[in-house]
Amino acid sequence: MSQWIEVSIQTTHEAADLVAEIMRAAGANNGVVIEDPVLINTLRNSGTWELCDIPEQENTEVVTITAYYPEDEELQPRLTQIDEDLTNLETRIGKCRFGNTCFRTVSEQDWANEWKQYFHVTHIGRTLVIKPTWEKYTSKAGEHIIEIDPGMAFGTGTHHTTCMCMERLEKVLRPDMEVFDVGTGSGILAIAAAKLGAKTVKAVDIDATAVRVAIENIAGNELTEKISVQQGDLLHGTEGKADIIIANIIADIIIMLLQDIPGKLKSGGIFLASGIIEERQNDVSAAASKVGLCVEAVDAKGGWVVMQMRKED
Template sequence: MKWSEICIHTTNEAIEPISNILHETGASGLVIEDPLDLVKVRENVYGEIYDLDPNEYPVEGVRIKAYLPMNSFLSETVNQIKISINNLMTYDIDLGTNQVSLSEVNEEEWATAWKKYYKPVKISKKITITPTWEDYTPLSSDEIIIELDPGMAFGTGTHPTTVLSIQALEEYLTENDHVIDVGCGSGVLSIAAAKLGAKEIFAYDLDEVAVESTKFNAEVNKLDQQIVVEQNNLLNNVNKKADIIVSNILAEIIVQFVDDAWDNLVDGGLFITSGIIQTKKQLVKDKLIQQGFEIIAVNEMEDWISFVAKKN
């Protein structure tokens, strides 16, 4: 399929309203090229790589890019976007140069362009995540390497919520533990659990793409015999006894299966939850305590929260 990239050269002030216009128009994907990102101070806790090319950024102002399908309505859609953007001036929003340009993009190139920004990342004391297409030499003999190709599934392994989950697994998982991964995405948490010594992992996700992605990544890491992957809605109709249940999903989803997590844990088992934004912290905490869990650890990274709760 052919796509058209619409590029608007504008100002920082106009980023939010123009982004909203593009979303309402039905644009798929949004890219913001802001030269301020080149000088932004970033945390470098575990050796993250921020490989930004100044040549891809405007000297001044920002470029907002969105992607529209090339069909018979394209010209009409672009004209409507231009009119809506120009109308922002009635609200005294500075549009800067307000240049709009179009270029053709091949879908295959677009779908894989992100790979050049995905580099090996050390996310905990022991674990480094590296994309399957990158050559990486371990820095020490005890370094654990996870090879990952997220494909179309959520989870490159570098998001704070994933990092928090893996750090909790590294601290609390013991050899031969049985683990359940709820909402496995690309399978990164299941693979981390296996490499940290878990005996058996059951990975569940409702999304068929995620299930296939987890199966693929388990095979790449030669762990497909340890990791059992199934399509399932959370823990519905699951009846197992796990030492650890780990779930990196949204807070609103976590609270829906706290009781099922309790039922599927051994006495003394741990429920590791992540994907919780600060504003939803109390919601999850209250639900865990109400169920009978003892919260033994609360970890934070940026705006995200992770709980480690024990079934007493």
């Protein structure tokens, strides 16, 4: 079984998203865990998330960002890059680290089980409900239940980027649309699209583990006939054109992907781009304009944005 290094950094609320971006850019392809005590307390008191036995958080000043990296020859360069980027960040904005960076060796199975402490039934938008496979939930009329076991793949629906993508999908997706999901991770957005009525969904991820996890989650939701999954680099290898393309990645990869989007969208098609920190919104907008995509809606939450773009006829 693969060995991974868990890297945890304690930071401020102001720097949390920037630190998370640094850790993702260093190669945390399976995403990052953001433990924000303020967010946990807010959700505990909102009545929208069944938090079970998670206690009220007392130290609300410190946010913990955790990422996982394979224990291979690339590990030390990754850690060096993170340290250099954090030092540069502190030069720009001031203190962004509390104490030393913490390291822990974990197996693939250990990592998967860590999620179960934080991932519970979550309601998103008007009709979507994310349910971990290990929890029970009685569905209500009109709800779309998505059963997920994220394993080693990014995407539980609780992070702002995934949540906002699903909310926007609920607004724009119409029956019989064809959808591409780029960087599918756990497959959660592909499953949401299918549950909301998409005719077909093509899901792609560069990571073999994510592809395996997505296939398992899709099968668990009985959507194998609607959703196909393949290992690939962004849109390379996908055939045909889509009514909607989703990419919940990071700003730099979104900008790189944009050059291929118009050729893969049908006339009037929509591109939903997420995983973008607010500071990079203008960069993504400029790149979209250059390839003939019009930004027609932007949702923001917790320092992140999802951008809805349309292919101009």
